[in-house]
Amino acid sequence: MAGMVVATMPYPFLSEEWIAAARDIREKYADEVPEVVADLKINQVVTDVPFDEGTVHSYLDTTSGSVEMELGELEDPDVTVTTDYEAARVIFVDQDPAMAMQLFMGGRVKVQGDMMKLMAMQTSLPSNEASEKIAQEIKDITA
Numbered sequence: 001m002a003g004m005v006v007a008t009m010p011y012p013f014l015s016e017e018w019i020a021a022a023r024d025i026r027e028k029y030a031d032e033v034p035e036v037v038a039d040l041k042i043n044q045v046v047t048d049v050p051f052d053e054g055t056v057h058s059y060l061d062t063t064s065g066s067v068e069m070e071l072g073e074l075e076d077p078d079v080t081v082t083t084d085y086e087a088a089r090v091i092f093v094d095q096d097p098a099m100a101m102q103l104f105m106g107g108r109v110k111v112q113g114d115m116m117k118l119m120a121m122q123t124s125l126p127s128n129e130a131s132e133k134i135a136q137e138i139k140d141i142t143a
Contacts, residue, residue, distance in 0.1 A: 010143035013089050014046060014056045018141065019071055025137045026067060033134070034126035035065040040117055043077040048084040062121070079113035093142050095135055097122065 011018035026033075042060040049056045059077065061068045069092075083091070087108045091100045103109045111118060125131075 010141055012051060013085070013093060013142050014049065014058060014071075015051060016071065018143075019058070019069065021141045022069060022138050025134055025141070026069075029130040029134050030066060032128070032130035033066065034128060034131075036062040036067060036124070036126060037065075038117075038121045038124040039063045040079070040121045041074045041077045042118070043073050043080040044088065045080065045082040046085055046088045047082070048086070050085065067125075077113060079111055079115070079118045081118075082110040082112075083108055089142070093139055 011021060040060070040062050044056075044058045044060065046056045046058065048054065056071070057073050058069060058071050059074045061070075061074060083103070087103045090096055090103060091109070100109070104111070
């Protein structure tokens with residue numbers, strides 16, 4: 001059955017299943033995405049999560065040249081971002097920079113650490129057809 005598209009069930013954002021599915025999507029396009037040139041390690045503390053006792057700790061690390069997003073915490077992050085579940089979803093799934101800025105200005109996104117490095121990261125993430133496919137497929141797996 002070559003060429004058959006497998007329908008993937010949506011998972012709650014930041015659940016273990018979502019993290020694994022997002023990792024699989026990024027790996028599928030790994031050879032097609034430009035290397036990330038900015039090194040940034042972000043710990044994310046997401047509150048008001050509808051599962052997992054209300055708080056999820058995850059991280060984003062680009063020091064390998066690609067985007068790695070996993071559950072857990074890095075020991076030496078450049079930045080720690082604390083936000084509520086809905087705001088995190090807007091930032092990481094919808095990838096709406098104007099809305100992200102509005103959430104930050106409204107106090108729903110708190111940043112500790114190197115703010116300049118975080119801002120530089122936003123403009124240095126490579127974008128091409130593959131990265132757009134990754135973003136869309138991650139939206140599609142998000143419940």
